[in-house]
Amino acid sequence: MRLAALISGGKDSMLSLHKAAEEHEIVCLVGVIPENPESYMFHTPNLHLLDAIASCLQLPIYKVPSAGEEEKEVDDLAKALEVLDIDGIVIGGIESEYQRSRFQKICDRLGIKMVAPIWHRDPKEIMEEVIEKFDTIIVKVAAMGMDENWLGRKIDRDALNDLEVLNEKYGVHLAGEGGEFETLVLDAPLYKKRIVVEETRKRWEGSSGVLEVLSFKLEEKNA
Numbered sequence: 001m002r003l004a005a006l007i008s009g010g011k012d013s014m015l016s017l018h019k020a021a022e023e024h025e026i027v028c029l030v031g032v033i034p035e036n037p038e039s040y041m042f043h044t045p046n047l048h049l050l051d052a053i054a055s056c057l058q059l060p061i062y063k064v065p066s067a068g069e070e071e072k073e074v075d076d077l078a079k080a081l082e083v084l085d086i087d088g089i090v091i092g093g094i095e096s097e098y099q100r101s102r103f104q105k106i107c108d109r110l111g112i113k114m115v116a117p118i119w120h121r122d123p124k125e126i127m128e129e130v131i132e133k134f135d136t137i138i139v140k141v142a143a144m145g146m147d148e149n150w151l152g153r154k155i156d157r158d159a160l161n162d163l164e165v166l167n168e169k170y171g172v173h174l175a176g177e178g179g180e181f182e183t184l185v186l187d188a189p190l191y192k193k194r195i196v197v198e199e200t201r202k203r204w205e206g207s208s209g210v211l212e213v214l215s216f217k218l219e220e221k222n223a
Contacts, residue, residue: 012092088113143180
């Protein structure tokens, strides 16, 4: 099938893209840009890197502006997908029935398929695959036990061990599916170049925070 991959820059959408690409043709990327930082459906940190990610993947990207209002953002995406010559979309959902049902509604409306490669997969297995395949950092946290030191932290074995402790103590989802944390993939097997972060700024408010990428460059992978 000819698929459009919904991407945010985070690990779940990127892992789903990679898995879908093993069996299907990824013809383009779609990134939703919500005005509302607390979008019900979509990731919001560092969306200005979507063009860089598209460049790394050497795929066209269609950016969809949205007010980020509940339900209306579903219509915003549906209208954007109507113009694409595709057989289906790839989503990165793991457990959110709220998101899955709305993506399915869009697909039913347009007569296309929904491909969800990591839906209901074990969160620890997902994280282990992310560690094995990607270079990923945490760019947003909003969970008990996750302080400012988590911002910019690489997702590696030590991070996963610490997440398992937080899971047992506070119920933090190992893959951040409940909004506990969000990520940015800097390098992946399908990337032709890697993203190198040069300057960042941390914004912390109350019990949550975001790492803003202020400057970056694309680097050849054999450098």
